[in-house]
Amino acid sequence: MSKILLTAFVIAAAISIWSMLRKANKPPTPKKGQSAPPRLRRMVRCTVCGAQVDEQLTLNHGRGPACLEHSQQSHKAKP
Numbered sequence: 001m002s003k004i005l006l007t008a009f010v011i012a013a014a015i016s017i018w019s020m021l022r023k024a025n026k027p028p029t030p031k032k033g034q035s036a037p038p039r040l041r042r043m044v045r046c047t048v049c050g051a052q053v054d055e056q057l058t059l060n061h062g063r064g065p066a067c068l069e070h071s072q073q074s075h076k077a078k079p
């Protein structure tokens with residue numbers, strides 16, 4: 001009878017150790033709710049080349065949104 005108890009105890013210990021090791025090996029999962037939700041980015045069309053660009057990356061100068069490249073070009077065009 002004691003053999004059965006011992007076997008059961010050993011199996012239970014092995015399972016608990018195994019589950020602990022599994023938890024330890026797992027990479028930390030990002031907690032949901034804490035991280036900010038992905039922001040929707042508004043895409044606008046460059047008035048110069050017509051490329052879709054992130055609105056945050058555009059510079060609006062009079063004629064409408066232009067991508068960084070073309071807004072810089074227009075700045076350099078005429079001093």
Ligand SMILES: [Zn+2]
Nearest residue numbers: 046049067070
């Ligand atoms: Zn452009």
